[in-house]
Amino acid sequence: MAEADESETTGERETTMSRAMVSAIASEMRDSDDVFVMGEDVADYGGIFDSTDGLLEEFGREKIMDVPISETGFIGAAVGAAQAGMRPIAELMFADFFGVGMDQIYNQMAKNTYMSGSTVNVPMVLMTAVGGTYNDAAQHSQTLYGTFAHLPGMKVVVPSTAADAKGLMHTAIRDDDPVVYMFHKRLMGIGWMPAPDGPKTSVPEDDYTIDFGEADVKREGDDVTVVTLGLHVHRALEAADALAEEVDVEVIDLRTLVPLDTETVLESVRKTGRLVVVDEDYHSFGLSGEIVARATEGALANLSAVRRVTMPDAPIPYARPLEQEVNPGREDIIEAVQSTTE
Amino acid sequence: MISDTELQEMYGWMVTARYYEERLQEEYLEGKQPAFDISAGPIPGELHLAAGQEAAAAGVCSHLRDADTVTAPHRPHHVAIAKGVDLKRMTAEIFGRRTGLCKGKGGHMHLFDSTVNFAGSGIIAEGCPPAVGAALAAEKRGEDNVAVAYLGEGAISQGGFLESLNLASVQNLPVLFVIEDNDWAISMPKERVTDVGNGSQRADGFDMPGKRVDYDDACAVYEAAGEAIGRARDGNGPTLLEVQVHRRMGHFMGDAEGYRPEADSERAKQRDSIERMESTLQKAGIDDDTIDDIRDRSHQRVEDAIEWAKDQPEPDPDEAYNDVFTNPPAGWTPNTKPGQTESAGGDD
Ligand SMILES: Cc1ncc(C[n+]2csc(CCOP(=O)(O)OP(=O)(O)O)c2C)c(N)n1
Ligand SMILES: [Mg+2]
Numbered sequence: 001m002a003e004a005d006e007s008e009t010t011g012e013r014e015t016t017m018s019r020a021m022v023s024a025i026a027s028e029m030r031d032s033d034d035v036f037v038m039g040e041d042v043a044d045y046g047g048i049f050d051s052t053d054g055l056l057e058e059f060g061r062e063k064i065m066d067v068p069i070s071e072t073g074f075i076g077a078a079v080g081a082a083q084a085g086m087r088p089i090a091e092l093m094f095a096d097f098f099g100v101g102m103d104q105i106y107n108q109m110a111k112n113t114y115m116s117g118s119t120v121n122v123p124m125v126l127m128t129a130v131g132g133t134y135n136d137a138a139q140h141s142q143t144l145y146g147t148f149a150h151l152p153g154m155k156v157v158v159p160s161t162a163a164d165a166k167g168l169m170h171t172a173i174r175d176d177d178p179v180v181y182m183f184h185k186r187l188m189g190i191g192w193m194p195a196p197d198g199p200k201t202s203v204p205e206d207d208y209t210i211d212f213g214e215a216d217v218k219r220e221g222d223d224v225t226v227v228t229l230g231l232h233v234h235r236a237l238e239a240a241d242a243l244a245e246e247v248d249v250e251v252i253d254l255r256t257l258v259p260l261d262t263e264t265v266l267e268s269v270r271k272t273g274r275l276v277v278v279d280e281d282y283h284s285f286g287l288s289g290e291i292v293a294r295a296t297e298g299a300l301a302n303l304s305a306v307r308r309v310t311m312p313d314a315p316i317p318y319a320r321p322l323e324q325e326v327n328p329g330r331e332d333i334i335e336a337v338q339s340t341t342e
Numbered sequence: 343m344i345s346d347t348e349l350q351e352m353y354g355w356m357v358t359a360r361y362y363e364e365r366l367q368e369e370y371l372e373g374k375q376p377a378f379d380i381s382a383g384p385i386p387g388e389l390h391l392a393a394g395q396e397a398a399a400a401g402v403c404s405h406l407r408d409a410d411t412v413t414a415p416h417r418p419h420h421v422a423i424a425k426g427v428d429l430k431r432m433t434a435e436i437f438g439r440r441t442g443l444c445k446g447k448g449g450h451m452h453l454f455d456s457t458v459n460f461a462g463s464g465i466i467a468e469g470c471p472p473a474v475g476a477a478l479a480a481e482k483r484g485e486d487n488v489a490v491a492y493l494g495e496g497a498i499s500q501g502g503f504l505e506s507l508n509l510a511s512v513q514n515l516p517v518l519f520v521i522e523d524n525d526w527a528i529s530m531p532k533e534r535v536t537d538v539g540n541g542s543q544r545a546d547g548f549d550m551p552g553k554r555v556d557y558d559d560a561c562a563v564y565e566a567a568g569e570a571i572g573r574a575r576d577g578n579g580p581t582l583l584e585v586q587v588h589r590r591m592g593h594f595m596g597d598a599e600g601y602r603p604e605a606d607s608e609r610a611k612q613r614d615s616i617e618r619m620e621s622t623l624q625k626a627g628i629d630d631d632t633i634d635d636i637r638d639r640s641h642q643r644v645e646d647a648i649e650w651a652k653d654q655p656e657p658d659p660d661e662a663y664n665d666v667f668t669n670p671p672a673g674w675t676p677n678t679k680p681g682q683t684e685s686a687g688g689d690d
Binding site for chain 1: 444446447678
């Protein structure tokens with residue numbers, strides 16, 4: 001992490017994930033009149049999770065549009081505007097609300113390019129908050145990574161640090177396809193929801209993009225590969241540090257699910273022979289199963305152990321001891337890693 | 343005519359609900375000092391309080407019996423109280439305790455009390471279709487029960503609501519939709535999200551009676567709801583009722599309301615439905631001692647519920663895995679612990 005005085009000279013600044021996202025959106029809006037934002041409470045409130053904080057002041061209500069609570073309506077309007085050549089950013093306040101506008105997401109946004117034989121394209125960003133850890137219960141705590149990544153036609157991005165959040169946002173807005181940008185609430189650096197150490201990073205002040213499909217090896221190690229994303233990148237790094245004396249853990253942050261950087265995962269498991277997937281999404285039929293499948297398809301002979309540390313196949317409970325039980329913690333990751341070497 | 347007993351009952355619910363929200367606010371903020379952390383303190387998570395909206399609950403629920411269904415949105419406490427939801431167990435639920443209404447699984451937005459047919463949902467307007475379904479069940483069984491769906495004025499642009507109006511209308515079902523118009527949907531004022539100031543006009547498009555009560559007078563609500571619920575029980579179909587209420591607090595606790603003009607917050611606090619109700623009681627000849635007594639007993643009931651709730655045990659972590667199904671299929675597991683389900687082997 002850059003020191004304060006060093007950052008002055010390199011044009012970098014220590015910033016939260018939400019500030020990094022906002023700076024990318026603002027910069028793209030300055031560059032192009034086609035970019036605008038639609039969502040509930042994105043204007044005066046600045047987004048419930050600060051994802052549009054301060055944009056109203058610079059760009060006004062024409063560009064930073066509060067819209068009625070009508071997810072089918074405004075997400076679908078973003079699809080139409082995108083097809084007409086604009087580059088809308090629509091915010092779905094919580095990923096959990098996807099059901100209300102799902103047809104526009106998966107039957108229109110995701111499929112129109114294909115169904116039209118590429119005569120139409122949908123260059124929009126669907127930005128949405130994910131994740132639990134603060135007792136918001138079953139309808140406001142899901143990540144649903146697997147749900148979105150499963151349906152063909154959308155690129156899916158999950159940043160875990162400010163630096164990634166900014167670069168991935170630039171790439172998302174410039175992409176000619178629909179991008180679902182899923183940010184974890186706990187990582188945003190919101191005043192009322194303290195973030196762990198980690199997501200707040202030094203961020204270059206100039207614009208930059210991060211290519212989709214490039215996982216980030218956060219920590220190199222020889223014994224066990226941990227593949228994860230979002231909040232659990234930081235939990236996995238903590239677990240790896242705690243285990244440093246006994247096991248050498250490699251931690252991979254996927255960063256994008258569609259496209260998925262299978263090669264980086266395979267390279268790592270060929271080296272370690274042991275795979276632990278840590279995912280805040282449900283256990284079955286989702287992301288963790290997909291990673292395990294790709295690892296076995298590509299490196300079966302190298303694998304001696306595979307574990308998944310995930311949410312169980314149960315809705316997310318409210319009470320503190322219950323949510324803590326189901327959401328994978330540092331200790332769960334440590335246990336799983338240890339069990340691969342037994 | 344509203345009987346004295348009904349007046350006193352409505353007043354009791356209203357002061358209970360108001361005091362309840364004030365006390366929950368205190369409990370919630372305790373433990374979130376000095377810095378506000380949403381996951382800290384005796385009540386974690388989001389908390390949407392309904393102070394200023396009591397009239398809409400009391401005036402409608404006065405006509406309901408246990409067998410009637412009510413669905414409530416993310417701001418449910420006042421309605422739950424008037425519907426007769428068990429206050430102690432509801433409070434235990436909000437405090438995340440094992441003896442709560444939902445064993446600590448639901449939380450304040452998802453309160454379920456099947457003994458009085460009360461259900462909550464935190465997804466905007468999505469309580470409307472199940473209310474239509476409850477009415478459908480009553481009709482199919484030849485019972486004269488009704489269903490009431492509560493929603494905010496911000497929710498009336500949602501497809502789930504509009505589809506429900508149409509379905510209830512075309513099937514002529516015994517449903518009452520109650521819009522609580524508190525002028526705000528989080529930070530969005532009503533005029534920013536709809537050009538129709540009077541939400542009950544949405545009824546016109548569905549050939550359904552629509553009525554708006556312009557001030558939060560529980561008695562005016564009582565009259566309007568009585569007519570609608572009577573019509574529903576008699577098999578004469580649904581009604582849309584909008585009630586002007588006031589949001590005396592932030593959207594959720596911790597909302598600093600930077601978007602809200604000071605004057606608007608002040609106005610909301612001045613229009614006090616509870617004071618209005620007290621003068622109604624006085625005009626009806628109910629003496630001050632009786633009014634004081636109702637208030638004191640209501641406050642005590644709230645204190646008792648909170649004290650009881652805080653004394654209750656927290657759920658055991660393993661309980662997280664129960665209740666996924668009523669009838670768990672043979673061989674099904676929720677995949678609880680890491681490493682339980684697979685250990686693929688190559689050359690191990
Ligand atoms: C489908 C869906 N979209 C958005 C939200 C987030 N949300 C929760 S409350 C709220 C505002 C609701 O306003 P209103 O219906 O007027 O009810 P009030 O909060 O004023 O009681 C919003 C947008 C949600 N819970 N569900
Ligand atoms: Mg409202």
